Amino acid sequence: MxxxxxxxxxxxxxxxxxxxxxxxxxxxxxxxxxxxxxxxxxxxxxxxxxxxxxxxxxxxxxxxxxxxxxxxxxxxxxxxxxxxxxxxxxxxxxxxxxxxxxxxxxxxxxxxxxxxxxxxxxxxxxxxxxxxxxxxxxxxxxxxxxxxxxxxxxxxxxxxxxxxxxxxxxxxxxxxVRILKADGGTMTLxxxxxxxxxxxLSGPAASTMAALALTSHQGKSMVVVDIGGTTTDLAVIVQGQPLYAREGAVIGGYPTAVPAILSRSIGLGGDSEIHIIDSEEGGTRFRIGPSRAGSPVCLGGTRPTPTDAVVALGRVSLGDRSRAVGALKELGARAGLSWEAAAERVVNAFVSQLCAAIHKLYGELEGQPVYTLAEFLETPHLRPEVITCLGTPAPAFMRPVGEALQLPLEILPHSASANAIGAAAARPTIGLTLYADTALRSLSIPEMGIFQEIERPALFDQRKARDRALGKLREYAREVGLGEPQDMDIVSEESFNIVRGFYTVGRIFHMHAQIRPSAQRITGEEGVR
Amino acid sequence: MKSVGLIFFPAFDWCITPDHPEREERLLYTRDQIEEEGLLDLPEFREYRPRLATDHELSRAHVFVPNIRAHLTESHRIAAGGAIAAADLVLRGTEKRACALVRPPGHHSMRFVHGARGFCLVNNEAVMVEHIRQQLGPQAKIAIVDTDVHHGDGTQDIYYNDPNVLHISLHQDGRTLYPGTGFMNERGGPGAFGLTVNVPLPPGTGDGGLLYVIENLVLPILKEWQPDIVVNGAGQDNHFTDPLANMEVTAQGYARLTELLQPDIVVLEGGYSVEGALPYVNLGILLALAGLDYSQVVEPDLERVKPRQAQRVTDHIAWLVDELGQMWAGRKGVDLEAHFGKGKFFERKRMVYYDTAGITETQNGKIRLCSSCAGWELVESRSDRYAYATVAVMLPWNACPGCRGEAEAAYQEQISEKKAKKVVFCDPERDKVLGCTN
Incomplete structure (x- = not known):
C-alpha cells in the first residue's frame, strides 16, 4: 500500500x-x-x-x-x-x-x-x-x-x-478509483x-487491454502473444473484441464462473529449460519448457535458456554475450552440434512450439460447440490477421513465428509497462442476465436481486424483454456509481415458445445485456507516463 | 475412467412447426440442466461439435424421392452429422464412449424417403452405422438396441436383410401405439433371419419390466452375437410423463439400462416430455455412460406420480422374454423355405404411410434367395405424390460374385427399359451409389 x-x-x-x-x-x-x-x-x-x-x-x-x-x-x-x-x-x-x-x-x-x-x-x-x-x-x-x-x-x-x-x-x-477485472473491464471500489x-486474473486481462490500447490494427482479428520468463500467454481478439473464456476463469485449479478474457498460458518462456531429445531418426533436437531453468546464463544463471540462444546469436543485446556463447557451446557439445547450430535449433524449437500452441488454441476455439443452426452455419471467422506481441524477448522469437504463420507481426512499444497501460486504458464493464418466463409470469435479473412477476405476460414480447434488460442495465450502472453507460449491448439472447398439450402457453426469454469491455486508445510517447 | 464425448445440438432455431412436439424448446431444459449441473466440468466429459452429413453419406442409407434437396434442412444434416461425429470419437479412440443428443430423430425413416414419418426424415443411426462400416470394413458387426417407446420401423426396414447388423427394438406394443408395427414375428429377411428382434412391451411397463428385458434377453443375445459396436437408439418416451405414450419408466430406469447395456454410442431418438423427463433422463444416461453415480437423479414429479408396474404387465413381460429367448435360440433351425418360398426370389408388396408428410407409398420388392450371401434386392417405389416409379437395386455387404453380376445386369436393364423415372444402384462394399434419371 x-x-x-x-x-x-x-x-x-x-x-x-x-x-x-x-x-x-x-x-x-x-x-x-x-x-x-x-x-x-x-x-x-x-x-x-x-x-x-x-x-x-x-x-x-x-x-x-x-x-x-x-x-x-x-x-x-x-x-x-x-x-x-x-x-x-x-x-x-x-x-x-x-x-x-x-x-x-x-x-x-x-x-x-x-x-x-x-x-x-x-x-x-x-x-x-x-x-x-x-x-x-x-x-x-x-x-x-x-x-x-x-x-x-x-x-x-x-x-x-x-x-x-x-x-x-x-x-x-x-x-x-477503479479496479481491473478478469474480463478486461473495471469496477468501482x-x-x-x-x-x-x-x-x-486481472494481469492477463491487463496485457490484452494493453494490446487493444496500443495496437495500430484497430478492429482487426489478432492473436496477442505475451512472452515472459516462465510462460507465454496467448489471447485472442476477434474484430477488435477480446474473446472470453466460455465458462469462466479457472484459478488455482478451481473452475469459477467469473467472466474472464480467454488467456492460454503455455510453459514456454525466455527462462525455460532446454531439453535434448534423441529423435528416432538418430539426430537430436531440442524441446523447450515447460519448467523454468532460472535466469539466463548471460545474466548470471547457470543453465542455458532460450534467451541465451538469441543473445549468443546477437539478436538481442542483454547481459554478457560471451557467457551466453559459452553456455551454448556446452549445450552444443552435449548434442554434438556447433554452438551456432545449437542456438539456431533452440530458437527453431521455441518457434515451432509456439506456433503449435497457437494452432491448437484456434483449433479448439473453432471446435467449440454451438446450439443453433445460425451459429453453426455462420461461425465467425476467428483466424488472426496480425500477431501482436508484448514482452521483452519478443522480437527475436516472434519474427520467425510471424514468418511461419505467414502473418504480419506487430511489436508493441512499452512492453515492460504493458500491465499498467492495460489497467489504465480499461473502461468500466457491467452486465446482467434477464430470464423471463411468461407462462410462470416470472422475471429475474439476479445481478440486481430482481425477482418479480410479469404484470401482463401476454404482452411481454422480445422487444419488451430487450428494453427491460437495457433499461435495467442503465439503472444498475448508475446504482454502482458508473454513471451513464455507453456501448450497451444485448450480447446473447434466446427465446422459446412453451408448448403444452399442443398449445403455446407462453414464452421464455433469456438474454445477457452488457457494456462491452473496451480500451481507451493510447498513442505516441505522450500518451504513456 | 470412462471418458464420454458429448455431441449436443439442440437446434434452438429449428422446428417442424412452432407447436409440434419436435420444436425448438425440446432440448432447452436438458441444456439448462446439463449446464447447471456442471456436467462438462467433470473430467469424464468433453463436448464436441457436430458436422454436416454429406449427400454421399446420407445416400448410403437412403433413396430420396425425388431427391435429397427436396426434403432436407440443415438441421437434418447436422443431426446425422452429429451421430457420425460421435461414432468417429469412438472409432478413433478419442473417447471411450460417445453420445449424440441431436434433433430431429431418425428411427422411423426407412430406405426410401418420400417425406417425413414420425417426425423423422433421415435415419441418423443408419447413416452413422454405414459410416462405421466404411471405417471398420465389411465384416464389422453392429448391434442397434432401440429403446425408444415407438417401434424403430425405419431402422428395421434398412437392416431387415443384413446379417451383420442386429436390430433389437424395445417398444410399446404396436397395437396400442404408432407406428403399429414391431411384432414378434417380424424377424428379418431371408439373408438375416432372426437378426431383427422385436420386443412389443405392454402399456404400463415400468423400470422393472424394461430392465428385465435388458438383463434376460438383450444382454444374453449381445453376449452370444459379439458385436464390434453397440449402438443405443435412446428414445426417452418410455418415461412416465411422456405425452405420446403410456409407459412408466423413470430416469433411474433409463440410467440403469445404460449401465447394463454399456453402449459404445448413444443417439437420441424421441422423447417429448421436454420438461418432466428429458432433463433428468439425459442426465441419468450421461452419468451412467461415464460410470458415475446417478442415484440422485430424481424427477420432480416422481414423488407425486409414483409410477409402478402392474403384476399382469410383469407376468406378460416374463412370458415375452421367454418366448423371444426361445425364438433367438432356435433362429438357425428355422425352415427358411417355409417362410420365404423355394423360388429364386422372395417377393413382397407393401404400403408405407408417411404421417408427418401425409404421403402414401407403395412398394414392390424382391430379394434374391442366395446361399452364398444375403442376396441382392430390388425395390420399386411409388407414392401418391408423384406419378412415376423409383427403383433401387441394392447389393448387400459381402455380396457374392453371382449376386453382383445379376444386380448389375438388373440395374442396366432398368435403365434401358425406362419404366422408372429414377434408378439407383447401391454398392456398399465399394462405397458407391449410382443414380440414373430417365
Missing part, C-alpha cells in the same frame, strides 16, 4: 494536473490470496437438490448440504427448513468457518431458498466476516462453479476490504468490496 501511495505522490508531482488523480488498479491481491491459500476460512451451505452428486466435482472445502429443490424453471419443488439452515451454519462456524457462502441449484432462476438460509443465519444471530450468495456471485448456469465462485468470494472478501480501506485512506488527491472475486 505504501507503494501505491508513493506512485500517487510521484504522479501528482509529474503531472501538471491540478485536479484529483483517478486511479485504475490491477492488483494480484485476490489472485495471490487464493493461489497461496491465505484466504479467510470459509464454508459453503449448499442446496443441491437432486442431480449430479456435488462430491463428483471434487471440491476440497467444507460443504453443508441442505434439503430443498428448485427446478430448471425456478419453481420451488421442496422448501428449505430455517431450523436446519441455522443448524448447518452453526455447525460450519463450529468447524472454524469465519466466512460463509450460500448457494442453491438454479438459484439464479429463484433465489428464495438462498434467501431463506440467509434469513435463518441472520435470525440465528450468527456472525460471519462475509456472506456470499450464489445468485449474486455467479448468476450464470453452472451450480458447481457457482459454489466455487461464492466460496472464493467469501475467502478473499476480508483482504479486499482491507485493501479498499487503505486505498480510500490515501484521501486527498484521489479521484475515482465499492463493487470490489461485495464481489472481490471479479478482480482475479
Amino acid at each position: 505504501a507503494s501505491t501511495k508513493a506512485v500517487l505522490d510521484e504522479l501528482k508531482a509529474a503531472c501538471p494536473l491540478k485536479g484529483p488523480v483517478n486511479l485504475q488498479l490491477s492488483t494480484t491481491l485476490t489472485t495471490n490470496t487464493i493461489v497461496e491459500g491465505r484466504g479467510t476460512a470459509t464454508a459453503a451451505v449448499v442446496i443441491p437438490g437432486p442431480g449430479v452428486d456435488l462430491r463428483l466435482h471434487g471440491l476440497d472445502f467444507p460443504l453443508f448440504p441442505l434439503p430443498g429443490y428448485v427446478d430448471h424453471r425456478g419453481r420451488v419443488v421442496a422448501e428449505c427448513e430455517p431450523k436446519e439452515a441455522a443448524a448447518a451454519a452453526r455447525e460450519a462456524q463450529r468447524g472454524g468457518a469465519e466466512a460463509l457462502a450460500i448457494v442453491g441449484k438454479f438459484s439464479q432462476r429463484n433465489p428464495s431458498l438462498e434467501q431463506a438460509v440467509l434469513d435463518a443465519v441472520h435470525n440465528g444471530k450468527l456472525k460471519f466476516s462475509h456472506i456470499s450468495v450464489g445468485h449474486k456471485a455467479a448468476p450464470r448456469l453452472g451450480f458447481p462453479r457457482r459454489v466455487v465462485t461464492a466460496h472464493l468470494n467469501s475467502q478473499v472478501a476480508k483482504a479486499q476490504r482491507k485493501f479498499a480501506d487503505a486505498v480510500e485512506s490515501l484521501g486527498e488527491g484521489l479521484g475515482s 465499492a463493487q470490489s468490496r461485495s464481489l472481490p472475486i471479479e478482480s482475479i
